[in-house]
Amino acid sequence: xxxxxxxxxxxxxxxxxxxxxxxxxxxxxxxxxxxxxxxxxxxxxxxxxxxxxxxxxxxxxxxxxxxxxxxxxxxxxxxxxxxxxxxxxxxxxxxxxxxxxxxxxxxxxxxxxxxxxxxxxxxxxxxxxxxxxxxxxxxxxxxxxxxxxxxxxxxxxxxxxxxxxxxxxxxxxxxxxxxxxxxxxxxxxxxxxxxxxxxxxxxxxxxxxxxxxxxxxxxxxxxxxxxxxxxxxxxxxxxxxxxxxxxxxxxxxxxxxxxxxxxxxxxxxxxxxxxxxxxxxxxxxxxxxxxxxxxxxxxxxxxxxxxxxxxxxxxxxxxxxxxxxxxxxxxxxxxxxxxxxxxxxxxxxxxxxxxxxxxxxxxxxxx
Amino acid sequence: xxxxxxxxxxxxxxxxxxxxxxxxxxxxxxxxxxxxxxxxxxxxxxxxxxxxxxxxxxxxxxxxxxxxxxxxxxxxxxxxxxxxxxxxxxxxxxxxxxxxxxxxxxxxxxxxxxxxxxxxxxxxxxxxxxxxxxxxxxxxxxxxxxxxxxxxxxxxxxxxxxxxxxxxxxxxxxxxxxxxxxxxxxxxxxxxxxxxxxxxxxxxxxxxxxxxxxxxxxxxxxxxxxxxxxxxxxxxxxxxxxxxxxxxxxxxxxxxxxxxxxxxxx
Numbered sequence: 268x269x270x271x272x273x274x275x276x277x278x279x280x281x282x283x284x285x286x287x288x289x290x291x292x293x294x295x296x297x298x299x300x301x302x303x304x305x306x307x308x309x310x311x312x313x314x315x316x317x318x319x320x321x322x323x324x325x326x327x328x329x330x331x332x333x334x335x336x337x338x339x340x341x342x343x344x345x346x347x348x349x350x351x352x353x354x355x356x357x358x359x360x361x362x363x364x365x366x367x368x369x370x371x372x373x374x375x376x377x378x379x380x381x382x383x384x385x386x387x388x389x390x391x392x393x394x395x396x397x398x399x400x401x402x403x404x405x406x407x408x409x410x411x412x413x414x415x416x417x418x419x420x421x422x423x424x425x426x427x428x429x430x431x432x433x434x435x436x437x438x439x440x441x442x443x444x445x446x447x448x449x450x451x452x453x454x455x456x457x458x459x460x461x462x463x464x465x466x467x468x469x470x471x472x473x474x475x476x477x478x479x480x481x482x483x484x485x486x487x488x489x490x491x492x493x494x495x496x497x498x499x500x501x502x503x504x505x506x507x508x509x510x511x512x513x514x515x516x517x518x519x520x521x522x523x524x525x526x527x528x529x530x531x532x533x534x535x536x537x538x539x540x541x542x543x544x545x546x547x548x549x550x551x552x553x554x555x556x557x558x559x560x561x562x563x564x565x566x567x568x569x570x571x572x573x574x575x576x577x578x579x580x581x582x583x584x585x586x587x588x589x590x591x592x593x594x595x596x597x598x599x600x601x602x603x604x605x606x607x608x609x610x611x612x613x614x615x616x617x618x619x620x621x622x623x624x625x626x627x628x629x630x631x632x633x634x
Numbered sequence: 635x636x637x638x639x640x641x642x643x644x645x646x647x648x649x650x651x652x653x654x655x656x657x658x659x660x661x662x663x664x665x666x667x668x669x670x671x672x673x674x675x676x677x678x679x680x681x682x683x684x685x686x687x688x689x690x691x692x693x694x695x696x697x698x699x700x701x702x703x704x705x706x707x708x709x710x711x712x713x714x715x716x717x718x719x720x721x722x723x724x725x726x727x728x729x730x731x732x733x734x735x736x737x738x739x740x741x742x743x744x745x746x747x748x749x750x751x752x753x754x755x756x757x758x759x760x761x762x763x764x765x766x767x768x769x770x771x772x773x774x775x776x777x778x779x780x781x782x783x784x785x786x787x788x789x790x791x792x793x794x795x796x797x798x799x800x801x802x803x804x805x806x807x808x809x810x811x812x813x814x815x816x817x818x819x820x821x822x823x824x825x826x827x828x829x830x831x832x833x834x835x836x837x838x839x840x841x842x843x844x845x846x847x848x849x850x851x852x853x854x855x856x857x858x859x860x861x862x863x864x865x866x867x868x869x870x871x872x873x874x875x876x877x878x879x880x881x882x883x884x885x886x887x888x889x890x891x892x893x894x895x896x897x898x899x900x
Contacts, residue, residue, distance in 0.1 A: 529708050530745035530804075534759035534811060535735040537727070544758060548749050627749075 346597040350587045357423015370404040419497040423578035432566040438505045443512025468510035476503040481575040500572045508565045515557040519550035559620035665714035676870040687847045689857040692867035706737040738808030742820040744800040746792035753788040778806035798829025818849040
């Protein structure tokens with residue numbers, strides 16, 4: 268009798284388990300209920316998708332400059348076309364649009380660089396651009412130092428949404444981290460301050476904070492001192508989102524096993540080094556889906572600044588709809604366009620988040 | 635063995651511990667600790683000599699892990715004094731960090747940093763605490779990985795290693811700080827049976843090099859082989875301590891006898 272143990276060689280799965288037909292059987296018609304659902308949704312797609320495509324593309328009006336030229340039954344994209352510059356730049360002087368463009372291109376470049384730079388440069392370039400880019404883009408937008416000054420009441424359109432969102436993201440993440448760490452502090456004073464800030468700003472609707480910022484805050488300043496309206500909106504949004512961010516990060520912090528801190532401490536690492544090198548990298552990583560979720564919410568919330576009279580993209584659309592030359596009722600086109608633009612940006616953020624998650628996955632999670 | 639012999643043996647071992655005070659590296663005096671109202675450590679007195687290998691055993695909940703975790707102040711204590719390598723462990727964070735730099739610790743669940751590679755796990759503390767140049771830290775790290783026999787895993791992440799390999803990395807990680815004392819908190823309890831010996835081998839080697847070691851473990855074979863002293867704890871007290879030979883062959887206390895018959899009987 269042979270007593271040596273020889274493992275059986277691995278074989279391929281039977282052909283009935285792979286291929287397109289097997290896939291359809293498995294995922295579309297695996298049971299009577301599934302078959303019924305497949306047929307039902309197939310019907311819905313056939314019933315509703317072609318009319319939408321027809322409205323948006325085939326019967327749509329693309330050429331012309333006035334609403335009278337919208338003669339076909341589909342969407343009147345001429346409306347969007349004519350207002351495009353307003354929707355993107357607001358009242359920013361037309362001859363200076365290049366400055367806004369440059370700032371936006373810079374933003375895309377900074378993000379794209381993070382994906383294509385070689386590993387060893389990535390982190391360094393990331394930190395430098397994180398410090399330099401906001402200053403450069405602010406200079407481009409506002410002017411000064413040799414550029415013509417454009418006051419913030421002229422800023423508007425979708426570029427204002429992007430600016431507010433970007434600045435809000437940039438500030439709310441570090442503030443959120445500090446609040447989340449402070450919430451777990453052993454020092455009672457720090458803990459109380461952090462918990463009250465979080466609970467205060469999280470417990471109030473954003474609209475209320477915006478109103479308070481724009482109406483009440485100036486009352487506290489001495490006469491003559493004026494804090495820019497955009498600045499007040501920015502502070503309000505940042506504080507509001509920081510509170511959410513703090514809670515998201517707290518969730519991540521609590522998921523890190525105590526042993527990690529003990530191991531770091533036993534190696535002689537102090538509190539800040541332990542947090543920075545051991546706890547936060549892991550906590551932030553598992554919080555990425557929720558952090559990006561908060562970013563996306565923040566981005567969409569920037570439309571709320573319209574109620575304190577800032578001309579971001581949604582209020583621009585509303586102004587355009589009330590323009591006497593465009594009273595033909597282009598609401599659907601307007602809102603579909605805004606929805607589409609927001610969706611593209613939010614979806615991009617979500618994809619980037621998935622990409623980062625995959626990249627940071629070191630295979631330690633036992634799934 | 636006659637009774638007189640036993641007593642004389644006992645006496646000699648106690649005098650040995652007393653006289654070793656001169657080159658002792660850890661002094662624990664009248665240590666008391668409470669978790670809330672629960673008294674976990676009661677009047678602990680312990681002197682550890684330089685190069686001494688101590689095995690601490692006892693039933694679960696006896697306070698043995700808590701005791702060694704007090705030595706690098708992962709646990710606070712309320713009464714008594716604890717001095718490690720001349721530094722008194724008190725509220726002073728500077729003292730605590732100074733002690734932690736000199737005391738390595740290996741945990742039951744390894745506690746490697748999962749987001750860092752094996753090499754980064756090993757170089758982290760030397761780089762950030764000892765401020766050693768990167769090249770030098772990496773060279774030292776590779777040396778220790780060599781010694782625990784897994785240099786080829788240096789660029790992998792902890793999650794890709796087996797439990798035994800992870801624990802050996804954890805030992806190497808502590809050694810990279812060049813500690814004077816090593817604490818082991820049930821280092822083999824979370825391992826598959828096939829992996830226990832590879833970790834124990836590393837520990838035996840370390841013991842043979844003269845490292846001061848305190849091990850909480852139930853590996854009695856290891857205790858017999860390398861320990862200078864075996865301490866038995868129950869209900870937060872040191873019940874009995876002796877050299878392994880005497881401890882296993884002639885346990886004095888009834889409680890120790892019961893414990894030993896439980897774990898060796900199988």
